[in-house]
Amino acid sequence: MQDDPIVLNISGSGSSSVNIVDDHDLQDSALETEYFSELGQTSAGIVELPGFRTQSGHLFDKIQLSFLTIGTLSPEKDNAVLVCHALSGNAHVAGTDPDTGRPGWWDFHVGPGKTVDTDRFFVICANVIGGCNGSLGPSSINPATGRRYGMSFPPITIRDMVTAQVQLLDYLGIQKVFAALGGSMGGMQALSLAVDYPDRLHACIPLATSMAHSAMQIAFNEVGRQAIVTDPNWKSGDYYESSRPEHGLAVARMVGHVTYLSEYAMRLKFGRKQQRPAVPEDIFPMFFTVESYLQHQGESFVKRFDPNSYLIITKALDMFDLLDGRHASEVFRNVKSRFLIVSFESDWLYSPAQSRELVRALKRSNMAVTYCNLDTPYGHDSFLIKNPEFSRIVRNFLYAEYRNLREARDETPALAHS
Numbered sequence: 001m002q003d004d005p006i007v008l009n010i011s012g013s014g015s016s017s018v019n020i021v022d023d024h025d026l027q028d029s030a031l032e033t034e035y036f037s038e039l040g041q042t043s044a045g046i047v048e049l050p051g052f053r054t055q056s057g058h059l060f061d062k063i064q065l066s067f068l069t070i071g072t073l074s075p076e077k078d079n080a081v082l083v084c085h086a087l088s089g090n091a092h093v094a095g096t097d098p099d100t101g102r103p104g105w106w107d108f109h110v111g112p113g114k115t116v117d118t119d120r121f122f123v124i125c126a127n128v129i130g131g132c133n134g135s136l137g138p139s140s141i142n143p144a145t146g147r148r149y150g151m152s153f154p155p156i157t158i159r160d161m162v163t164a165q166v167q168l169l170d171y172l173g174i175q176k177v178f179a180a181l182g183g184s185m186g187g188m189q190a191l192s193l194a195v196d197y198p199d200r201l202h203a204c205i206p207l208a209t210s211m212a213h214s215a216m217q218i219a220f221n222e223v224g225r226q227a228i229v230t231d232p233n234w235k236s237g238d239y240y241e242s243s244r245p246e247h248g249l250a251v252a253r254m255v256g257h258v259t260y261l262s263e264y265a266m267r268l269k270f271g272r273k274q275q276r277p278a279v280p281e282d283i284f285p286m287f288f289t290v291e292s293y294l295q296h297q298g299e300s301f302v303k304r305f306d307p308n309s310y311l312i313i314t315k316a317l318d319m320f321d322l323l324d325g326r327h328a329s330e331v332f333r334n335v336k337s338r339f340l341i342v343s344f345e346s347d348w349l350y351s352p353a354q355s356r357e358l359v360r361a362l363k364r365s366n367m368a369v370t371y372c373n374l375d376t377p378y379g380h381d382s383f384l385i386k387n388p389e390f391s392r393i394v395r396n397f398l399y400a401e402y403r404n405l406r407e408a409r410d411e412t413p414a415l416a417h418s
Contacts, residue, residue, distance in 0.1 A: 025384035026103045035096065035103045038111045039118065042095025042104065044068040044127075046134050049167045058154035061143075065168050066091045066134025067126040070110065071118040073174070078405065080174050081116055081398070082165065083125040084182030084189035087256075087313055088305060090133035093125035094118075108386050115391040116398065121178070128189075129164040130156035130312045138308035139240065151237030156312055158185070158320040162192040166200065178405065179398060181205035183383040184350055185313070188320050191358075194337040195322065203401045204337040205394060207383045208347050210354035211322040211361065217349065220259055221314040224252030228307045237308050249307045250298030257297045262346035262379030266290065323361070332365035339369045340397045342390065344382040346375075370397065 026035075044066045052060045068091045073080060083093050083106065094110035096103055109115035110123055127135040130153070138153040169177065180190040180201055187209025194204040210217075231248030233239055261269075270290035278285045323331050339362055343355035352373050359371045372393050376382045383390060 025381055026105055026107055035101070037094065037096045037103050037107050039070060039095035039107070041098045042068060042070060042092070043098060044091040044134060047168065047171055049164070049171060052129075052164065052167065054154050054160050055157045056155050060136065063129060063136040063164060063167075064134065064140070065126050065129065065136070065164055066131075067124060067168055068092060068095075068104075069122065069124050069172075070094060071120075071122040073122040073172075076409075077174055078176070078178055078409075079121050079402065080169075080172075080177045081121045081123050082169075082177045082180040082190075082193070083110065083116065083123055084161075084165075084180060084186035085125060085128070086182065086184045086186050087310075087317065088253075088301065089127075089186070090131065091125050091127040091135075092133075093123065106384070108384075109391060109394075115395050116181075117395065120402070121398070124168070124172070124174075124177075126165050126168055128156075128161040128313070130161070130309060130316065132306035132309040133304075135164075137306065138237065138312060139306045148240045150240065151308055151311070153308070153312060155319075156316050158188045158316055159192050159196060161316070162189050162196060165189070166193070166197055169200070176200050176202065178402060179203040179205060181207065181394070182209075183207040184209050184380065185317055188317070188322070191322055194335050194339075195331060198334045198336050201337045202405060203340070203398070205340045205342070205397070206355075206358065207342045207394075208344055208350045208355070208380055209358075210350055211358050212320060213318050214354070218318045220255060220349075221318055224255050225311050225314060227251040227255070228311060231307075234307065237311075239307075244302070245307050246302040249302050249305065249310060250295075252310060253301040253305075254294040254298045257294060259349040260380045262348065262377055264346060264377040265379050265381075268377075269293070328361035329365045332362060332367055335365070335367060337367075338401060339367055340394065341369060341371045342383070342393065343371075343373045344376055344378075344380070345373055346377045347380045347382065349380040 046064050046066050048062050048064055050062050052063045089105050092104045094104035094107040110118060112119045116123055127133045129135055130137050132139050138149045138151065140149055142149045177200060180193050182190050187206030190204050190206050194201050228234055228245050228248035231245035233243045234245040234248060239245060270293065273289040275287050275289045275292040278287065341355050341359050343352040345352060359369055362369045374389055376387055378385060
């Protein structure tokens with residue numbers, strides 16, 4: 001039996017930033033000045049991987065995956081860290097995009113000396129299959145028809161996403177990943193890698209995630225999906241040669257953003273402040289700052305995301321069930337990873353209760369688990385923003401595990417001859 005999990009409850013908030021308010025994430029936030037990343041410019045590449053069968057049984061002759069690597073792979077190939085993105089993420093995890101000038105979505109946490117230290121680790125991040133940022137998805141061309149797949153694209157699961165990333169690891173010549181980590185959907189991918197490929201992962205770090213969506217989480221996703229499919233421009237997913245269902249996708253994103261923030265964050269950011277005085281074309285005489293913020297999030301999102309990908313990926317999230325009716329001991333029987341589970345007290349979308357349920361399942365299966373519940377007040381987005389407490393915990397765990405891994409390997413020959 002493993003020792004009881006280390007459980008930490010830590011209070012605090014992020015530090016200030018010159019260019020971005022510290023409780024904003026980097027993906028769609030408005031930059032106050034030109035953003036500087038210590039990594040400079042980074043560009044994702046695309047690889048074609050042969051022969052991919054989805055869980056639903058669809059066989060692709062080949063798939064394309066967009067991916068980015070940062071850092072240097074060690075001669076032993078033992079320092080690879082797979083960062084798995086959430087619903088709206090992509091392969092551009094860190095560094096500045098040369099085309100848009102925008103930072104990667106986790107640039108606060110990936111780079112020299114940061115949470116995932118690129119002076120020490122070789123970071124890999126891939127856009128998931130089903131996505132719309134270079135990887136095979138509904139907006140890709142179907143070679144059989146010469147037209148975009150649209151909703152003829154097969155259903156995709158979290159395990160499909162992970163299988164595609166394992167094929168990417170094979171392409172890169174990496175047999176075993178030192179660590180896999182990610183928030184919400186990224187955490188589900190990390191868990192799936194630990195369960196489905198136990199010999200290919202040393203440390204698993206699921207952040208603000210769950211073993212399966214609750215009815216409430218499914219409900220919010222369904223509201224977003226309905227906003228898209230009821231947009232007259234959706235046309236059953238066949239909109240690529242005409243107007244896109246941008247209004248529906250924007251509304252879906254607005255609903256999503258409400259769930260990513262805590263009540264405290266909403267009150268701190270917006271309160272009841274008005275964005276500007278009323279103008280004649282306004283429907284109502286008051287225009288609140290929170291309304292402006294949500295509209296900006298929706299408008300920004302539709303410029304970079306495909307509505308059909310939103311449908312397919314949110315359904316993959318809802319279908320995910322790590323245990324799937326099985327006992328935890330059966331699911332984790334062959335798992336060899338060591339776990340750090342992180343939740344946030346103010347996160348009401350992926351609540352700490354769901355993380356504690358995961359911790360209990362792992363402990364009952366004799367897994368090595370450290371659990372940390374952070375009392376940061378910014379809701380689900382707490383893993384995306386500047387968050388020194390979060391950064392320190394994850395960085396120290398990675399450092400300690402990597403040191404122990406190297407020491408154990410160095411001692412093995414001596415033990416064998418003693």
